[in-house]
Amino acid sequence: MRLIRPGSVLCWLFAAASxxxxxxxxxxxxxxxxxxxxxxxxxxxxxxxxxxxxxxxPWASARLLRGSLAVDLAARRASWEAEVAAVSAGEEPSxxxxxxxxxxxxxxxxxxxxxxxxSDSSGTRLLTPQPGTWRVLLAGEISGQGSDxxxxxxxxxxxxxxxxxxxxxTLPADASATAEGGVVTLGPPKGAxxxxxxxxxxxxxxxxxxxxxxxxxxxxxVVDATLxxxxxxxxxxVRTEVRLILSVRRGTLSERRLSLPAGSLVSVSGxxxxxxxxxxxxxxLKLEPAVPEGGTVxxxxxxxxxxxxxxxxxVPALPRLDVSATDRLETELxxxxxxxxxxxxSSDDDWSxxxxxxxxxxxxxxxxxxxxxxxxxxxxxxFAVRQLKALAVASALARVSLTVFVGEAGETRTRMVADxxxxxxSTLRFRVPEDASFLAARADGRPAAVSHPAPGLLEVPIDSxxxxxxVELLLGGRGAAxxxxxxxxxxxxxxxxxxxxxSWAVVLPPGLSVKEDSKTLAPLGEPPAxxxxxxxxxxxxxxxxxxxxARVAGEDRRARxxxxxxxxATLPAAPVSYTTALxxxxxxxxxxxxxxxxxxxxxxxY
Numbered sequence: 001m002r003l004i005r006p007g008s009v010l011c012w013l014f015a016a017a018s019x020x021x022x023x024x025x026x027x028x029x030x031x032x033x034x035x036x037x038x039x040x041x042x043x044x045x046x047x048x049x050x051x052x053x054x055x056x057x058p059w060a061s062a063r064l065l066r067g068s069l070a071v072d073l074a075a076r077r078a079s080w081e082a083e084v085a086a087v088s089a090g091e092e093p094s095x096x097x098x099x100x101x102x103x104x105x106x107x108x109x110x111x112x113x114x115x116x117x118x119s120d121s122s123g124t125r126l127l128t129p130q131p132g133t134w135r136v137l138l139a140g141e142i143s144g145q146g147s148d149x150x151x152x153x154x155x156x157x158x159x160x161x162x163x164x165x166x167x168x169x170t171l172p173a174d175a176s177a178t179a180e181g182g183v184v185t186l187g188p189p190k191g192a193x194x195x196x197x198x199x200x201x202x203x204x205x206x207x208x209x210x211x212x213x214x215x216x217x218x219x220x221x222v223v224d225a226t227l228x229x230x231x232x233x234x235x236x237x238v239r240t241e242v243r244l245i246l247s248v249r250r251g252t253l254s255e256r257r258l259s260l261p262a263g264s265l266v267s268v269s270g271x272x273x274x275x276x277x278x279x280x281x282x283x284x285l286k287l288e289p290a291v292p293e294g295g296t297v298x299x300x301x302x303x304x305x306x307x308x309x310x311x312x313x314x315v316p317a318l319p320r321l322d323v324s325a326t327d328r329l330e331t332e333l334x335x336x337x338x339x340x341x342x343x344x345x346s347s348d349d350d351w352s353x354x355x356x357x358x359x360x361x362x363x364x365x366x367x368x369x370x371x372x373x374x375x376x377x378x379x380x381x382x383f384a385v386r387q388l389k390a391l392a393v394a395s396a397l398a399r400v401s402l403t404v405f406v407g408e409a410g411e412t413r414t415r416m417v418a419d420x421x422x423x424x425x426s427t428l429r430f431r432v433p434e435d436a437s438f439l440a441a442r443a444d445g446r447p448a449a450v451s452h453p454a455p456g457l458l459e460v461p462i463d464s465x466x467x468x469x470x471v472e473l474l475l476g477g478r479g480a481a482x483x484x485x486x487x488x489x490x491x492x493x494x495x496x497x498x499x500x501x502x503s504w505a506v507v508l509p510p511g512l513s514v515k516e517d518s519k520t521l522a523p524l525g526e527p528p529a530x531x532x533x534x535x536x537x538x539x540x541x542x543x544x545x546x547x548x549x550a551r552v553a554g555e556d557r558r559a560r561x562x563x564x565x566x567x568x569a570t571l572p573a574a575p576v577s578y579t580t581a582l583x584x585x586x587x588x589x590x591x592x593x594x595x596x597x598x599x600x601x602x603x604x605x606y
Contacts, residue, residue: 060088060096060128062162065135069167069198071155071210073175076144078155078208084136084162086115088128098136099124101205103158107139123161144210147224147247150294152211157182157198159205169196174212181206221251221293225323228332230360231316233341235309235387238263242301242319243359246291253297254290257282261317263305270299282322314343314383323376331373334360335383342386345369350378398495400589403505406488412477413439416493420462420469430458432475433491439474457496471495482512484598492589502589513599 066083088094099105100123108117115128117136126136144153157167171177173189179198186196200206223246230241240261246253259282268274276283291297316335323329332354337343354370362368371381398420405413414436420428432438434456441448443462448471451459462469475493482488494502506514 059090060086060094062086062096062098062126062160064160064162064165067160067165067167068170069157069208070170071144071172071175071177071208073144073149073153073172073210073212076146076153078142078144078210079139080142080158080167081137081139082158082160082167084138084160086126086128086134086136087132089131091131093127093129094131096126096128096134097123097161098126098138099158100161101159104140104142105138106141107137109137111135123159148294149212149249152209155208155210157200157206157208160200163202164199166197166199169198170194171196171210172212175210177208177210179206179208182208184208219251220324221253222249222324222326223247223253223256224249224328225321226330226332227319227321228334228359229316229318230334230336233307233314233335233337233343235338235341236307238305238307238316239266240303240305240317240319242299242303244285244299244301244321245296246299247296248291248293250293252290252292253287253295255284255286257322258285259283259320260301260303261305261319263303266302266304268299268301271297272299274301282320309387312385314385315380316383318378318380320377329376331376331378333371333373333381334368336360336362336366336368338366343367343369344384344386345371346382346384350374351381398497398499400494400499400502401505402492402494402502403507404490405507406482406490406509408481408509410479410481412479412490414473414475414477414490414493416471416473416475418471418473418495420471420495420497427459427461428469428471429453429496430460430471430473430493431496432456432458432473432493433477435477436491436493437476439476441474442472444470482508482596484512484596486596488594488596490592490594492591494589499589504592506592506594508596511599512596515595515597 063085064082065085067081069078069080071078084098086096086098088096098117099119102121103124105119105124110117110126111134112132114130114132115126115134118125118127124138126134128134138158140158142155142157144155146153169177169184169186171186171194173192173194175194177184177186177196177198179200182198182200184196184198186194188194198206198208225247226243226245228243228245230243232239232241240263242258242260244258246256259280260277265274271288273286273288274283275286278284285299287297316333318333321329333351334354334357335343350373351371352374354372357368357370360368360370398418400419401417403415403417405415416430418428418430438450438452438458441450441458441460443460448460450473453459458473460471460473462471473493477491479489480486490504490506492502508514
């Protein structure tokens with residue numbers, strides 16, 4: 001039996017007595033710090049972590065549901081169609097790209113309604129008003145590039161924004177295809193068509209190359225023809241050049257009928273034999289060897305015929321090529337004339353002007369008019385002909401302007417201005433009235449020393465290298481006093497060269513006028529360049545002689561001041577009352593004769 005010691009009992013009693021007051025104190029302190037339930041709720045709410053709700057990011061996508069492409073080689077066109085599922089998400093409206101290039105879209109639809117399509121040079125897009133899914137149908141046509149079906153026609157496919165992208169192909173049964181920027185898979189022919197599929201790469205444009213295998217020709221040939229007629233017109237003859245290009249699209253071309261204008265056949269170039277003409281006037285062009293399908297042949301025929309130099313109207317005779325309804329014909333016409341012949345075309349609805357003269361040889365003194373036909377069988381155009389003989393034979397071409405001042409006592413002052421195009425001439429000779437007195441001269445605005453080789457002749461030195469010179473002469477004369485009712489005859493001063501045009505201006509004393517009506521011609525265009533060419537290199541002897549002549553002429557000009565233009569050589573002031581004009585002279589300028597009449601002066605207001 002275990003004994004309990006008295007000291008242990010006392011320790012346990014003391015511990016129990018001390019614990020009771022401490023427990024009482026602990027319960028009283030807890031009751032003093034207790035809080036209201038509302039405070040506990042606020043603390044509990046502040047301790048919670050609030051979630052931030054993020055907005056949904058807008059996005060858009062396009063997925064190709066179906067694509068088809070049908071190629072028609074005969075028409076050189078392809079029809080395409082694409083059905084796309086467009087999806088847009090987000091709270092704001094979005095734009096869904098469908099096509100990323102300027103593809104030609106001829107037909108389109110969007111379902112359901114609400115979204116719209118927008119197309120420009122950068123592509124085609126779907127504008128969505130709110131999030132959703134739409135089904136879009138796009139269709140259009142593509143033109144083929146190229147003219148040879150054997151070499152292949154190129155079709156630029158639309159760049160779809162969806163990936164992957166592919167088209168179901170439909171080709172002619174005898175055609176094959178490859179793709180740049182894609183892969184083509186073809187199946188066996190089924191009847192008249194051949195199915196296939198072209199799968200496009202992710203980046204870059206895709207081009208489909210479709211070609212047709214060579215096949216045996218059957219039926220009549222089908223050709224593309226270019227008929228270019230070049231007519232060269234001179235004073236004596238008309239030369240016709242027929243330039244014919246035949247491209248065979250189908251079949252084999254062995255011969256073709258061509259109606260040629262009247263004239264003798266001068267030359268034939270190309271693999272052809274000309275037979276005929278037949279009873280209907282058509283010649284047969286036999287091609288040796290025959291031109292197969294896809295081939296091209298070029299022919300040139302030249303004919304010559306005389307021309308009536310007195311005719312004022314020219315209607316060219318044009319060749320006619322027999323063509324069928326399936327052939328294509330382009331007709332061009334070029335008329336080339338010498339510098340002495342001016343042609344003015346009449347307005348014709350069958351021809352349009354053509355600016356390009358490629359492949360047509362034109363000389364320095366020739367003019368050319370180009371036309372292109374508006375129809376398959378155009379009527380020949382008509383040209384008004386004006387013969388300028390001076391332009392064809394002149395060593396120098398002059399345009400002369402004369403101003404004659406007539407005084408009350410019959411004294412005259414004549415100012416002649418000549419615009420001369422010279423072919424390397426160093427001096428120009430002028431014919432003047434023998435009783436006229438020379439007063440002054442200028443060449444290109446500078447005083448000139450004039451010599452008198454014979455009565456009625458003056459020689460003026462000019463710059464031989466300029467090619468164009470302006471000469472002014474001032475002459476004096478005396479005649480009978482002008483009277484009303486009498487005729488007045490005025491003699492001309494002009495270059496001793498062929499003259500293109502002369503114009504007169506007559507200044508009469510106050511109170512006189514003329515009975516004849518004045519004549520004013522339209523301004524002339526720039527004359528053609530001289531036919532003869534100036535030598536590029538001058539022999540040393542001629543060069544030294546020209547320099548010596550220029551030195552002597554300069555000394556003569558300084559020694560003889562009476563022949564130089566000076567301010568003292570003035571013309572009397574009088575109103576211009578009559579002006580007339582003469583054109584295209586081939587020889588001496590005739591005298592001008594006018595009938596004088598009195599002019600009634602209006603009473604002055606003062």
